[in-house]
Amino acid sequence: MRIIIERSNLLKSLAHVHRVVERRNTIPILSNVLLRAGSDTLGLKATDLDIEITESVAAQGEQDGATTVPAHLLYDIVRKLPDGAEVKLSLNGEGTQMTVSAGRSNFRLQCLPETDFPDITAGELSHGFTIEAAGMARLIERTQFAISTEETRYYLNGIFLHTIESEGDLMLRAVATDGHRLARAEMKAPSGSEGMPGIIVPRKTVGEIQKLLGDCAADTEIRVDLSDAKIRFTIGPVVMTSKLIDGTFPDYQRVIPQNNDKELTLDRATFSSAVDRVSTISAERGRAVKLTLADSNLTLTVNSPDAGTATEELAVGYDSDDLEIGFNARYLLDVTSQLSGEEAVFVLADPGSPTLIRDDDDTSTLYVLMPMRV
Template identity: 65%
Template sequence: MKVTVERAQLLKSLGHVHRVVERRNTIPILGNVLVRAENAKLSLKATDLDLEVTETLPAETATAGSTTVPAHMFYDIVRKLPDGSQIVLEADGDRAVLAIRAGRSRFTLQTLPENDFPDLAAGDMSHSFSLAAKDVKRLIDRTQFAISTEETRYYLNGIYLHAAGTAKAATLRGVATDGHRLAQLDLVQPKGADGMPGVIVPRKTVGEVQRLIEDTEAEMTIELSQAKIRFTIGNVVLTSKLIDGTFPDYGRVIPQGNDKELVVDKKDFENAVDRVSTISSERGRAVKLSLSPGKLVLSVTNPDSGSATEELEVEYASDALDIGFNSRYLLDIAAQIEGEVATLRLADPGSPTLVQDRDDKSALYVLMPMRV
């Protein structure tokens, strides 16, 4: 194999691909990236057996061929080569090395045979649809924070993606919860998503998709089956196994009868929670909300360091209520509100609270209270 490629393009592609590779691997081949040159293209592929990313970029192919090299070392070498340089990759199959040349720099990397590299065969996908990348990004951004990190409840370690809504207003819905808070976002259902199976997209996959979208306005094609999901955007293909589990009936958690409505300026509320929570301890992050008509008092008491209170003018016309929340969870949810005004629907100090953007009902958040 002999191929010439532009440094900036190779670095960008390796940046997408090498992140999938775990730093520590008991199986040596999983630490490598598969490099294949053919038909004026260079393709790079990496996998951790659950997730696979392939990216193709233009290149001058003198001799076709393929090999595998250590992913992180390859990325570091390309990253440190001078801007604008042309990189020549030449594999010598007899010596099992890949030579890397750019300007006056020379490197050789040990390789492993391509035949050992695993293939995450996707099989037949039952459903396929396209979405604007910005919509996929919004769905991830608004729900990702609520994904559980508790490995024992593995079925909560991702975003539950499924078809929802009514025949007249069909939606593609993403839901995430960790048992303390829940985030849900609806997008208009794209053509082809009707009747799709409900799937749980793993946390690592969600993060990789989010990074791929960062700098593009393109369309993204999503294909899925009961066991796998594939995202295609531009010349990048990301295939992932899905979490094999049953997502809980989240609808039962979303309160329907909360009759106390609090309307608050999102920025003022966020800043006030942030200020008073400075006093709270790492262990007990509780902030108390004391509501009375037209007024909200936020307070934190920490026996070890002191106390803090702040008063806000709000729209509230129901009975007085004291309720406590984890301040970090409250700030996480406030950060998701895209408009200027947030609406909180409350019931009592022991029941979950519903939070929404006053002007955009496509997203909703549920937060369990704390004792204060």
């Protein structure tokens, strides 16, 4: 193979595909990116056996061919080449080395044959729909912080994506929970998603699709095809195929409180800043912050046996019975950072029951937070 490509185009494509490659691999071929040269395109492919990303980029082909080279090494080389450089990729006669040259820079990389490179065949994907990048990004951003990192409950290590009837409309809903907090976001279901199976998209896949969505305009049309075992995202020239988590997501509806009767309304930014300030007193992550509610007044308190005590008072909208309840400070900050309105609404019951948190003017997202003993 022999092909010439503009450095910025190659760098952008490598940035998309090399991220799925694990830096430490027991299988050498999985450290590599597959390069396939055509007459006017260069195809790139990388995989970790769970996720596969492919992309085609315009190039000037001189001789067709394919090989695989270390993904992170090639990315670092191209990243350090000067802007505007033309990069020439050429394979030696034996196919054991690829030369990367640009101007006076020359690198020779060890190759492994393309025939060794694994292929994740998607199989038949039973459902497909088109969705705007902004809509997909919003579902992910509003929920991904609540994905569990606890490997024992593997079925919580992703976002549960499914359709559901809500007030006469079919909604596409994303849910994530780690058992301590729950995040739910929804939008009107796109045409073609009717009857789709409920799927759990793994945490790594969620992170990769979020990065890809960040690289495209908000109104870009994304194609999503899925079955109960795999999902494929097509974003322009980039195609990402991923395995899904094989498990059953718990009945999250049972966790969402229906009978909480105490409503607290507060300024989101002021509250978030106050939580951040009082939690400074403790170096311990996850320190509980106590919320004391009485007569339209909220007192935030953090006690640290080693450092001392911090309190701050806020004027809030609250006219129910006096209440003391504790929450993990970090979880409170995570939730309030997802809210987009000026005011946040907390719907509470008692110190031992889950609390519902939502935007004052946005019904499409809600959050549930389990209290802590204080």
